[in-house]
Amino acid sequence: MLAALVAGAYFFLQGPISQIIAATQGPADFTAEEAATGEDVVIMIHEGDGGSDITSTLVDEGVVKSFDAFYSILLQTTPEPVFQPGAYQLKTKMVASTALDALLDDGARLNQTVIVPEGTAAVDVLQSISEGTDIPLADLQAGAANVAGFGLPAEATTLEGFLFPATYTFSPGDTAQIVLQTMVNRQYEALDAAGVAVADRWKTIVFASLIQREAGLRVDYYKVARVFLNRLDPAQWESGLLQSDATVAYGTGNTHLVTTTDAERADAGNMYNTYAHPGMVVGPISNPGDLAIDAALHPADGPWLFFVTVNLDTGETVFSTTVAEHDAAVVVWQNWMREHPEYG
Structure with missing residues (x-):
């Protein structure tokens, strides 16, 4: 009977005890040992991204283990951190505090680098290019409007669909036409590799x-x-x-x-x-x-x-x-x- 009571008490209290332990230990974070096995990853911060947006990106990319691990540190940091739009070279499985330090380090920001996730609309691709390069958004919009200059199918009235999603690194001085044509050519390469006729x-x-x-x-x-x-x-x-x-x-x-x-x-x-x-x-x-x-x-x-x-x-x-x-x-x-x- 005593054994049964002990077992019952254990199962009854297991949930509350786990909650107390979680509360005292804080949010889930990667350990230094786990961080040592991290792999290179590039993430993008966009104009207007707030702390929660940036935290969600880090979680989605596997940079930090949990939303709370990074966001709680962010809220405690004074003065409030200011993040510059652009691409950043980080690692997966980073300790949250280390990830924050890296984002605030100018050395982590990659020049002339743009990330285009799958499913991004063209209007957002142009915004990302302007954030990751020295090319003004107005120049990109003007360049994209010249649809006939990219060799697209006759039905196309915009570049939508033909800006291949990938991570790009451009050279200083590359023009809007060069950057956009690079993305269009990369989409053609993907279509050719898949066996799609012109x-x-x-x-x-x-x-x-x-x-x-x-x-x-x-x-x-x-x-x-x-x-x-x-x-x-x-x-x-x-x-x-x-x-x-x-x-x-x-x-x-x-x-x-x-x-x-x-x-x-x-x-x-x-x-x-x-x-x-x-x-x-x-x-x-x-x-x-x-x-x-x-x-x-x-x-x-x-x-x-x-x-x-x-x-x-x-x-x-x-x-x-x-x-x-x-x-x-x-x-x-x-x-x-x-x-x-x-x-x-």
Whole structure:
């Protein structure tokens, strides 16, 4: 009986004890031993990024172990740190205090270096270039407006979709034309490597840009591609409407969102509104990388017509064939959202 009581007390108190230990030890941080195994990584700080934005970037890139580890130190630092926009050479698995010191060290900031993540819209790529190089944003905007000078497909009216996402290092004195052409040429290299014919570049980029914005986990890219192809098949989806919130958001100028309002989805004046206009979206909505291009060329086989991400932390996505299945998955997502109001 005594043993049973001890065991019961242990399990009953395990949770509170763990909370007390966590509170006294502070937020999760990498140890010096773990930091010794870190690998080189380049992160980008953008104009207007606040402390929470920078902290989230560091967590996402594996630089610091937890949000609280870095942010708590940031809040305690006086005077308040001032971060310069641009690219920074750091390590993964850094002790939070060391990461902060590195960001405030001019030596960590890389000159003429630009990071373009997959799915970034062209307007944001131009901003990143201006932050990482000496080229004024106005020069980049003017250069990008000269679409005919980049050898793009005839359908292209902007550089959207053709600025390949990667990390670039340019030379001092490089002009806007040189920088943008370098990114366009890199996208052509990716398309050529994937076996895309020159005549098929436009339709491949348009589809890949949609997949890039809608898919989460790597394994889901190919299934997302299939969902949209099935919706283009009248035998499976009579309306022919892709009903992608990412396309609608792009048409409103909200390039960072994949959510929309009822009014935005009802606006037929938005030519990117795939709730109102059937068929493939009229143009690229992001700059896709190799994975999205491959998914556009090699979609998975399957009958799915719906998908919804039910866990925003893990990216877990449920693919469904029927409305009933999809509705059940949506309930799972709604319950998860209620349990995680910070995502609301």
